[in-house]
Amino acid sequence: xxxxxxxxxKNRERVLSEAARRARAGGLESIxxxxxxxxxxxxxxxxxxxxxxRSALVAEALKQALADGEARAQAQSAQxxxxxxxxxxxxxxxxxxxxxxxxRAIAALASDVGRxxxxxxxVMEERIEALIASMAADLHGGEAxxxxxxxxxxxxxxxxxxxxxxxxxxxxxxxxxxxxxALEPASRDAV
Amino acid sequence: xxxxxxxxxKNRERVLSEAARRARAGGLESIxxxxxxxxxxxxxxxxxxxxxxRSALVAEALKQALADGEARAQAQSAQxxxxxxxxxxxxxxxxxxxxxxxxRAIAALASDVGRxxxxxxxVMEERIEALIASMAADLHGGEAxxxxxxxxxxxxxxxxxxxxxxxxxxxxxxxxxxxxxALEPASRDAV
DNA sequence: TGTACATCAGTGAACGCGCGTTCACTGATGTAC
DNA sequence: TGTACATCAGTGAACGCGCGTTCACTGATGTAC
Numbered sequence: 001x002x003x004x005x006x007x008x009x010k011n012r013e014r015v016l017s018e019a020a021r022r023a024r025a026g027g028l029e030s031i032x033x034x035x036x037x038x039x040x041x042x043x044x045x046x047x048x049x050x051x052x053x054r055s056a057l058v059a060e061a062l063k064q065a066l067a068d069g070e071a072r073a074q075a076q077s078a079q080x081x082x083x084x085x086x087x088x089x090x091x092x093x094x095x096x097x098x099x100x101x102x103x104r105a106i107a108a109l110a111s112d113v114g115r116x117x118x119x120x121x122x123v124m125e126e127r128i129e130a131l132i133a134s135m136a137a138d139l140h141g142g143e144a145x146x147x148x149x150x151x152x153x154x155x156x157x158x159x160x161x162x163x164x165x166x167x168x169x170x171x172x173x174x175x176x177x178x179x180x181x182a183l184e185p186a187s188r189d190a191v
Numbered sequence: 192x193x194x195x196x197x198x199x200x201k202n203r204e205r206v207l208s209e210a211a212r213r214a215r216a217g218g219l220e221s222i223x224x225x226x227x228x229x230x231x232x233x234x235x236x237x238x239x240x241x242x243x244x245r246s247a248l249v250a251e252a253l254k255q256a257l258a259d260g261e262a263r264a265q266a267q268s269a270q271x272x273x274x275x276x277x278x279x280x281x282x283x284x285x286x287x288x289x290x291x292x293x294x295r296a297i298a299a300l301a302s303d304v305g306r307x308x309x310x311x312x313x314v315m316e317e318r319i320e321a322l323i324a325s326m327a328a329d330l331h332g333g334e335a336x337x338x339x340x341x342x343x344x345x346x347x348x349x350x351x352x353x354x355x356x357x358x359x360x361x362x363x364x365x366x367x368x369x370x371x372x373a374l375e376p377a378s379r380d381a382v
Numbered sequence: 383t384g385t386a387c388a389t390c391a392g393t394g395a396a397c398g399c400g401c402g403t404t405c406a407c408t409g410a411t412g413t414a415c
Numbered sequence: 416t417g418t419a420c421a422t423c424a425g426t427g428a429a430c431g432c433g434c435g436t437t438c439a440c441t442g443a444t445g446t447a448c
Binding site: 025026027029100107108109111112113114115118119121122124125128131137143144145147148150151152153154156158159161162163164165168171172175176178179180 | 216217218220291298299300301302303304305307309312313315316319320322334335336339340341342343344345346349350352353354355356359362363366367369370371
Binding site for chain 4: 003004005033034044045047048053054172
């Protein structure tokens with residue numbers, strides 16, 4: 001059994017990213033110390049060599065969940081910058097709706113965080129503002145339209161995960177996708 | 192101490208509506224049998240004269256939370272039918288954002304329910320479809336636009352509850368409110 | 383380079399606590415006569 | 416109308432269970448000499 005410093009750092013990261021995955025899939029409250037450690041192949045006692053408490057982990061897991069989602073989105077657009085419509089299509093895709101543990105974290109965790117303490121809310125606030133700013137840039141500075149776009153995307157993803165009728169869920173995603181894409185001036189004016 | 196049948200029915204309703212209030216404020220998982228009974232002035236043991244289990248209560252509380260929200264909305268428009276823009280203004284008001292235990296339940300509970308069993312999802316699905324249909328009627332049959340409107344409203348309310356900066360939260364509500372109101376043909380064409 | 387020792391990641395038993403649930407009991411309700 | 420009795424809403428102690436957390440221990444790591 002190796003307990004080197006390098007392995008410790010690696011284990012900490014494995015615990016954290018598994019916690020982030022669980023948070024995205026089942027909410028922040030679904031993170032349990034025992035189940036978490038078990039799923040990375042460790043026993044619960046060792047948890048406290050990495051984190052001061054469950055609550056400290058949850059705070060970090062929220063950050064990690066948000067960062068993971070953005071990293072994934074940026075990885076997709078790394079080769080060449082993706083168009084506004086490609087971003088919207090990806091966000092409102094069936095694959096994203098069904099990727100419970102994957103996916104971006106804002107939609108999955110927004111109502112959880114809305115009920116949480118101001119510190120957690122501030123962490124997510126920063127990511128929401130960044131998303132609005134990024135959309136506003138795509139929309140050539142229209143912040144109001146960017147807010148509408150982000151709200152519609154987050155709302156649609158959340159609602160599509162409730163609908164049990166797959167056709168209706170798909171239809172909702174498609175309708176909102178087309179609506180948001182049409183907010184882009186270039187696509188409106190066909191420049 | 193009176194234990195009449197009339198009082199039993201009244202107590203059951205008090206427990207249920209308190210459970211619905213707690214669900215809207217803190218999520219379905221925030222309902223605890225002990226705290227719930229205490230807050231209506233009873234002891235925990237009596238709970239099982241009214242509900243088979245906590246999980247049975249949660250299912251009913253979800254229905255109640257959804258029904259309460261709609262009852263409140265309908266009460267407002269009882270005197271005279273409210274205009275589309277009045278409905279949107281009310282939904283995206285600061286008062287609604289800040290009414291944690293009051294308010295309508297879809298936005299507060301959608302991500303919780305999205306992770307829940309299909310039965311719970313079907314309960315909320317019905318209310319989502321009804322809301323889309325009602326908005327579509329206001330929008331003269333534009334179901335796609337109604338889906339975009341509902342998504343934007345639910346998303347904006349959820350996100351506005353995360354933002355800690357009150358000015359930005361207000362700005363988000365205003366931007367989405369104006370955007371959604373502009374979806375109504377009459378308001379666009381100024382008939 | 384080799385040896386002795388301190389460190390500390392990880393183990394697994396044990397802890398207190400809060401939770402949902404059960405149960406024997408109480409006493410007002412409401413029915414049968 | 417009055418009396419006896421069964422019912423059952425509500426009480427509060429007790430239960431098992433899972434949870435977060437603690438702790439004595441193990442043994443590989445990595446440093447000091």
